[in-house]
Amino acid sequence: MFKQFNIKSKIFDEPLAVRTEDGGYTFETSGDDWFPVNSQEEVNSIWLSVTGGGEVWVENGVIKYSGAAPTEYHFFDMKTKKFKESQEKKNNFLTSKKEALLTSLADKADKIKNSLLVGYPQTEIESFYRQEKEALAWQVNNKADTPMLKQIARIRNIPFEVLVQKVIEKSEQFALAVGVIIGQRQAFEDKLLTLDTVDDLIKLEKEIEEWKFQVN
Numbered sequence: 001m002f003k004q005f006n007i008k009s010k011i012f013d014e015p016l017a018v019r020t021e022d023g024g025y026t027f028e029t030s031g032d033d034w035f036p037v038n039s040q041e042e043v044n045s046i047w048l049s050v051t052g053g054g055e056v057w058v059e060n061g062v063i064k065y066s067g068a069a070p071t072e073y074h075f076f077d078m079k080t081k082k083f084k085e086s087q088e089k090k091n092n093f094l095t096s097k098k099e100a101l102l103t104s105l106a107d108k109a110d111k112i113k114n115s116l117l118v119g120y121p122q123t124e125i126e127s128f129y130r131q132e133k134e135a136l137a138w139q140v141n142n143k144a145d146t147p148m149l150k151q152i153a154r155i156r157n158i159p160f161e162v163l164v165q166k167v168i169e170k171s172e173q174f175a176l177a178v179g180v181i182i183g184q185r186q187a188f189e190d191k192l193l194t195l196d197t198v199d200d201l202i203k204l205e206k207e208i209e210e211w212k213f214q215v216n
Contacts, residue, residue: 097198
């Protein structure tokens with residue numbers, strides 16, 4: 001006997017070593033509800049059944065086990081001794097999977113957007129909106145107040161008009177890139193909301209994982 005298993009508490013234990021009359025040892029179970037397990041392979045299969053949504057039971061004094069459920073929405077029918085699909089569990093799984101993918105999609109969009117800003121210090125990133133605002137205001141009215149851009153141009157020692165043009169061009173490029181990211185995220189979301197099978201959701205999940213920034 002390799003191990004013993006308690007059918008009620010679903011735990012393993014070492015078998016009891018009992019001394020025989022000839023001075024040797026034999027191994028026994030600990031009594032009621034304990035059953036012998038004869039190999040590591042059997043231990044693994046029983047434990048997989050216990051932790052994987054399956055069942056363990058006894059027939060004619062011998063432990064039987066189902067193995068793990070095929071999916072999270074299957075259950076083991078003790079009458080037929082087969083796994084069956086629960087529509088309620090499946091619907092709950094699909095809902096949960098969609099919610100998880102929406103979160104994953106939002107995180108991926110943020111990750112791609114942030115990758116466009118690699119190399120910029122946070123102080124400069126936080127100034128982008130103010131730089132764009134001043135540049136656009138000066139473009140409309142060259143008497144507009146532009147304290148930030150004037151300081152940048154002075155310290156960089158470049159013509160103010162050149163800096164304004166650079167800021168506007170960079171702003172437009174970033175807006176285009178962010179528009180691509182937002183559009184792709186929304187396209188994924190639109191597709192996600194139409195799916196109603198696990199296989200389709202898994203396929204979409206892979207597409208989201210492989211999503212990389214690309215200007216069409």
